[in-house]
Amino acid sequence: MTTRDVRSLGEFTFECGESIPELELAYETHGEFTGDNAILVCHALTGSHHVARVARSATERSSGSPRDGGGRGGDWATETDGQARAWWDDIVGPGKAIDTTEQFVVCVNIPGSCYGSSGPASTNPETGEPYGTDFPPVTVADWTRAQRRLLDDLGITTLAAVVGGSVGGMNVLEWIKRYPDRVERAVPVAAAARLDAQCVALDGIARRAITTDANWAGGDYYGGTEPDDGLALARQLGHLMYLSKDSMARKFGRRAAGRDAARDDFPVDPAAGFFPYRDVESYLDYNAGTFVDRFDANSYLYLTRAMDDYDLAAGHTSDADALRAFDGEILVMSFTGDWHFTTEQSESLAEACRTAGVDVAHHVVDSDHGHDAFLVEPENVGPPIADFLAHGTAGRAVTDTGTESGEAFAPVHASLFGD
Incomplete structure (x- = not known):
């Protein structure tokens, strides 16, 4: 139920x-x-x-x-x-x-x-x-x-x-x-x-991306144009914090996504046409675009501050x-x-x-x-x-080197840290 x-x-x-x-x-x-x-x-x-x-x-x-x-x-x-x-x-x-x-x-x-x-x-x-x-x-x-x-x-x-x-x-x-x-x-x-401190610093940059968006308007943007660009950048920083170097290398490497995959969420510099638009950029742009459709910029400011504090x-x-x-x-x-x-x-x-x-x-x-x-x-x-x-x-709490019953996991008392 x-x-x-x-x-x-x-x-x-x-x-x-x-x-x-x-x-x-x-x-x-x-x-x-x-x-x-x-x-x-x-x-x-x-x-x-x-x-x-x-x-x-x-x-x-x-x-x-x-x-x-x-x-x-x-x-x-x-x-x-x-x-x-x-x-x-x-x-x-x-x-x-x-x-x-x-x-x-x-x-x-x-x-x-x-x-x-x-x-x-x-x-x-x-x-x-x-x-x-x-x-x-x-x-x-x-x-x-x-x-x-x-x-x-x-x-x-x-x-x-x-x-x-x-x-x-x-x-x-x-x-x-x-x-x-x-x-x-x-x-x-x-x-x-x-x-x-590193994560607090990154969250601080993410918040600045929102508050420096002209559409943020001091937080009074409801009913008007929302600070989507700032929130999108903040979310992209968040995604980088959630992924590891190994996972990014495996998922994206340095592969080019193709210029036709580029989104128009952000303006680009004139030289961009000479260089490849990469898979990792496409991933970040796509996820940022979907995120701004479902989340509120002010809430992002409030909740990241709660976490940092x-x-x-x-x-x-x-x-x-x-x-x-x-x-x-x-x-x-x-x-x-x-x-x-x-x-x-x-x-x-x-x-x-x-x-x-x-x-x-x-x-x-x-x-x-x-x-x-x-x-x-x-x-x-x-x-x-x-x-x-x-x-x-x-329960099956043994060292990380094996289990009592041959199962694939074990909650550990003696962890990787040698206790």
Whole structure:
């Protein structure tokens, strides 16, 4: 059973001290709630609450009824303000790693986004106009507090697990830091306790691409020409952060795409006609073009700032101190080709858990896909999550050199770092 809804939670005060009169959160649920089987899935930076698709009934399949959106394999996916494809459909669903026949999955669109929850593009009920940059600054802590408000409203007081990737993994960490008694297990995937200086710098350049677009107009562009060029450039920088050198070499190399493949999104210099338009440029231009059709530039500014600002140790003496109150179990997952959130950062997080006395396993996936591996390698991501949700760190937790049962994976206590 699936529910998609938008719920009003009344007035909400953000960490910055500013309030809005009505916080609305868009959310999606899958499965049936039995009181102790709720799992919160936290989406990444530009994702949404649309985490998994829903299969059509036999009657609908035979009639050819498309419902309200095109899906893969004859199934359908409800369009979520432009994001038609469920972002973790290979992980969440009946019989999958997060099995919705046994677990009740909740995914919430974070405040500040543009997929149905309150954000800069939302209408301010006091003015009847979009908030724009009058919307309060948001933090990962605000996302977590808002999610708790929604879960309380849904009658969910305890979570069997909180799972999330990328900045969604930071959201996971904030849950076990802020509400340690409400979570039994946590899975931060391709995440870290904080972003490093290089990634903060790249995010800063991406934001400048948006704010220097003349159409940004100080954030007051709704109803007019939007800053598509700036947002497209920001997204292209983001894509570079999500890919590894090896994956880019494999996918694109230095191949030319052909001049007829060039898009007219950006002006080119006169010399461009002499040089090849390359596959990698075509890829970036295409993805930027599709992204600006579905995402809001102000939301991109707000959400990247929330990610850049996050620090697990804030308000505490260390990461370990921030985690000390959590008495559940944690599975940290990282990917060798990821330079956005590195395996070293994940190991540092796992070590903080050990110092705090928290039961933790660090599973390192050997992958050259880069940061996007948590989305594009379900065969490597799903099995460790399923095993951890079923058995915790007492599952098949052995060294990375092999497994007890000959399976193709093992959540690890002794990781690549020699523990």
